Amino acid sequence: MATEAHPPPTADPAPEDRAALRDGLGVGVAVGLSGFAFGVTAAGAGLSAAQACAMSLLIFTGASQFALAGAVAAGGGPFAAAAGAFFLGVRNAFYGLRLAPMLRLPRALRPFAAQWVIDETAVVTIAQPTRRAQRIGFLVTGLTLYVCWNATTLAGVLGAEAIGDTAAWGLDAAGPAVFLALVGPMLTGTVERATAVVAVALVLGTLPALPAGTPVLVAALAAPLVLVLHGRRGRVQGDPGEGPDGPEGPDGPGGAGARKAEGAA
Amino acid sequence: MTTWLAIGLTFAGCYAVKLLGLSVPSGALERPLVRRLAALLPVALLAALTAQQTFADGTTLVFDARAAGLAAAGAALLLRAPFLVVVAAAVVVTAAVRALAG
Numbered sequence: 001m002a003t004e005a006h007p008p009p010t011a012d013p014a015p016e017d018r019a020a021l022r023d024g025l026g027v028g029v030a031v032g033l034s035g036f037a038f039g040v041t042a043a044g045a046g047l048s049a050a051q052a053c054a055m056s057l058l059i060f061t062g063a064s065q066f067a068l069a070g071a072v073a074a075g076g077g078p079f080a081a082a083a084g085a086f087f088l089g090v091r092n093a094f095y096g097l098r099l100a101p102m103l104r105l106p107r108a109l110r111p112f113a114a115q116w117v118i119d120e121t122a123v124v125t126i127a128q129p130t131r132r133a134q135r136i137g138f139l140v141t142g143l144t145l146y147v148c149w150n151a152t153t154l155a156g157v158l159g160a161e162a163i164g165d166t167a168a169w170g171l172d173a174a175g176p177a178v179f180l181a182l183v184g185p186m187l188t189g190t191v192e193r194a195t196a197v198v199a200v201a202l203v204l205g206t207l208p209a210l211p212a213g214t215p216v217l218v219a220a221l222a223a224p225l226v227l228v229l230h231g232r233r234g235r236v237q238g239d240p241g242e243g244p245d246g247p248e249g250p251d252g253p254g255g256a257g258a259r260k261a262e263g264a265a
Numbered sequence: 266m267t268t269w270l271a272i273g274l275t276f277a278g279c280y281a282v283k284l285l286g287l288s289v290p291s292g293a294l295e296r297p298l299v300r301r302l303a304a305l306l307p308v309a310l311l312a313a314l315t316a317q318q319t320f321a322d323g324t325t326l327v328f329d330a331r332a333a334g335l336a337a338a339g340a341a342l343l344l345r346a347p348f349l350v351v352v353a354a355a356v357v358v359t360a361a362v363r364a365l366a367g
Binding site: 059079105113115172173181198199202208212221227 | 268
């Protein structure tokens with residue numbers, strides 16, 4: 001990393017560069033370990049080790065991977081399963097929008113960097129004060145997390161296969177617990193809580209009637225629904241809405257990025 | 266085979282949106298409503314997935330050991346436990362309830 005010529009050859013890297021390195025390693029390792037939970041969940045969902053590892057290598061965005069594993073376990077069609085996982089991945093586009101002007105990546109590098117545009121890299125990168133530190137933060141977080149997440153996915157799926165009956169060990173509860181841990185920190189305001197309640201009602205209400213995989217997609221309608229209702233009420237009261245955007249939900253591979261960043265520091 | 270198809274579709278979609286964010290001129294998607302919707306969509310999906318994977322068995326609603334496990338995870342979350350501890354709490358309590366129930 002520090003290949004550029006610095007005037008005093010013995011000098012330490014700038015403090016902000018070291019801080020970026022430390023943040024990146026801390027978040028990357030802490031969240032990367034959660035790939036273990038994904039590997040276990042994937043095995044419990046009936047995915048093969050090759051499928052679980054392919055998901056971590058290719059999809060590499062935690063919530064989507066857990067959602068896809070759950071949808072496959074529930075027996076939904078591939079399109080409905082992929083749609084739910086895809087919708088969870090859409091937020092990464094917004095991280096990319098914020099990271100692009102910070103990192104100023106050459107066009108040729110973007111297709112490679114894109115795979116690492118997730119919650120954790122965004123959180124670490126945005127927190128750095130200089131472009132150099134931002135690039136270090138992105139690179140170190142992305143690389144550490146990618147390596148750890150994939151290694152622990154393999155360990156998790158092989159471990160679960162060795163155990164055999166994952167349900168007897170309660171491992172089928174890992175999936176919903178992951179989702180709860182991801183969504184919990186996002187429930188910061190009335191709009192978020194209302195959305196969660198409406199989504200739960202929609203999914204449980206439609207579950208007995210609709211084909212597997214589709215109730216979750218119906219529940220996604222809670223977001224525009226609550227937003228429209230809230231916007232209408234806000235306009236009546238002359239209230240422009242709460243806050244600019246609220247905190248971004250920190251949940252990439254393994255999730256709970258911000259909380260973990262605290263814990264890891 | 267359909268599992269591989271689902272993995273392929275998810276990969277294509279998720280990678281495309283990641284690359285889109287890095288590539289489009291900034292400001293293109295920065296409309297407040299779009300941003301708010303993008304922030305709220307994961308809330309709806311994750312809440313729904315939590316409920317479904319706790320209370321669904323195929324297309325029927327059930328109330329079993331997983332509900333106890335989820336309650337334990339919720340308690341751990343309120344105590345600000347680390348991510349893996351939250352997951353472990355759910356797993357351990359679910360397994361314990363199943364063992365006790367026979």
